[in-house]
Amino acid sequence: MPSPPISRLFHWTVATLLVVAMIELAFRLVIFPGWRDLHHDMYVPHPAFGHYTKPNLDIRRLNPGNWDVRLHTNALGMRGRNADMAAELAGLWVLGDSNTFGGYVGDGEVFTARLAGFGLRSANLASEGHSLAYQARVLRWLAAQGKRPRAVLAVVTIYHGIRPYEGAEAELQHPAAMAAQPADAPHAAETLRAGLSELAGGLPTSALAVRTFLGTNSAVYGWLKSGIMGIPALRALSLTAGLRTDLDLVYPFSLDLLRPMTEGNPALAEVRATAALLAGLADFTRRELGLPFGVLVLPGNHQLYPAAFAKWRTANALGGEDLDPLRALRALEAEVAARGVPALDVLAPLQASPVRVIFPDDGHLNAEGHRIVAEAVAAWLPGALGLERRP
């Protein structure tokens, strides 16, 4: 007796599942075992400052066509190795975000590690996704543990680093012992709500979400993607076909950051809040630790490459507006200087580079960018912060 259609459908469904699963397993085990390096769960909740990079990491981070690096963290979760931790913590402390953490370049290529070559050991306190407010907690937490550096350098990436920072400056006035207390201890109800929200939004409903899902779950997709990215013609085709985001067209911020920084511009308040937090950090460092403090401002794609900014303007039909990608950067530098905090601008040396200084598919500094920043910082530190080089 012939099987009913529904039964045949079931048969084919199970057979298809078997074939797909076997192909995927074959890719995971044999053809592309490196797919696990496409994504790593690198973070861990931290009682004092929200989340931080996992301690003692030793992983390969892979994004074919963009980077392929080995990454280590020390026992405290800071970029670097345990063997160097004590010396680094006794040197310059560098606060920052993903650009400073340098998760996209090798251990020795991060500008903080390169400073050692100039006789300036430094501890990289940055963590991906951290804002200045979180980094302020890292600084206070380390200070509360009794650790002491030679100086502190806070790195701000344009535009991510410019934020309202409500309450972060006041937090710096709290007693040092509070740095060890859970700052944002989550509650059960919030955790449940967050979990349910994540669950509700868990199904990939957009093309981007589907791609992200496949990127983290499929070796076949990772293999295809890496194959495409490795071939220049296909890589260019992927861009024109819309399979890859054009970095030049990425601007997830307010247009106010590009407009004239006059009193009516709400972006100016954010710039001032950022400068105020930096001044607060400087004050904390001088008052509590008796040490010098400086600021490093890192430009992004649109500041470094005017053509990229022009392309974005054209694509968004914003040619008629008075927009300038350097306004936020210049305003921040002016506000920081007005508060008596020394700041280093590395736009000029980065722009002078004959080769690209950021990755093609994201705005983070590449190895060349880190090299240039290291040189600039090493040249600036002795004069600005009085930090002598130690061989």
Add this chain to the structure above:
Amino acid sequence: MIPGLAPVTVDSLAFLALAAMVVLAAWSGRPARFRAALAAASLVMAASWLKPLDALALALFLAPPYLVARRLWGRGDAAGPWLPALILWQVGLFIALRRYEPLDRVLVHPIAIIGLSYMLFRVLHLVIEAPLLGRLPLSPLRYLSYVGAFWTLLAGPIQRYDEFCAGTETAGRPSPEMQLAAGHRAVNGLIKAFLIAPVLLNASKLDFLTAPGAGWSDALLVFYGYPAYLYLNFSGYTDVVVALAALCGTRLPENFDRPFLSRNIQEFWGRWHISFGIWIRSYVFTPLCKRLLNGSRGRHADALTAVALLATFVVVGLWHGTTPGFVVFGLAHGAAIVLSAVWGGLLKARLGKAGRKAFLAHPATAAVATLLTFHFVCLSMQAFANPLAATWAAWAVFLAG
């Protein structure tokens, strides 16, 4: 341990591949093909978890029961000295491998065998019943497939050998309606166990009680969240494997029947981890009770039954975990059943048999009994989540404000 392949879990791609392979083998209409596929899947599943030393220890754990079962197979009631010796060896080795406290300070080894507790149940069942199972086939492959079947390896349910053998003979393609129902149940199970349950687990961590500003909503989530997680995780897993077996035209025992609606703890154990409850009753409580009652020649029957019950629940607690907290869990449940029996006796003395029946059947009584039982279960399950001392300390901090 298979290079490159992570240990196979029910929510993994490898499990999907194994399951699809076994289902297609079952649907081929050839029992031998199904048995071969089941054995192969079980081997891959076990190998993905076991390191070489684990595999060696497992061989030591599984070989003697097979040899004893082989010797006793179909010999009627004449078990002789082999059976008690084997049970002693098997339980002793189990304790050594699981490293119960405080033995863990002496027995230091790296061996960790996934599903060992469930294997213990299956092999003990097999050797105890071996004299009566002569009508069924027993071969090394069939034995290993039974003890380490890929769908019941991680967390049961505990299947009887005769049911397992019947399943391997009747495997085939079920009706479209049953396929649809099984598929539906498997998807529901995956959602329960791997999507909803983890959310509740994350929200029920003990740390929330001691966090600054913790309130009663946090306390309620910690208290109810973990039991809800346990139920959803375990019953969801069971749904997946029972549905998978149903897709193959075979049957695995059910493990859950709305346990949180139980009106007393005795009823709870008939609704929660049912296959485990049946095993414990068959191979621990009933023989122990019989022995005690026979030894006393019928005197102090109630007291001896209570002793047997408490001893049984100590075993229940110890099976669930290796720390003293699990003994407390078992004793609490045993004591609750004894108290429930005493309460039933008092009611009978006061209201008579019919009066007691009417009282217990009253909706208000049933509702109160269900609520009390549910809260007792939630309270006792706190022992599963954290060490007792930590649980006690966290609640003390919270209640002290």
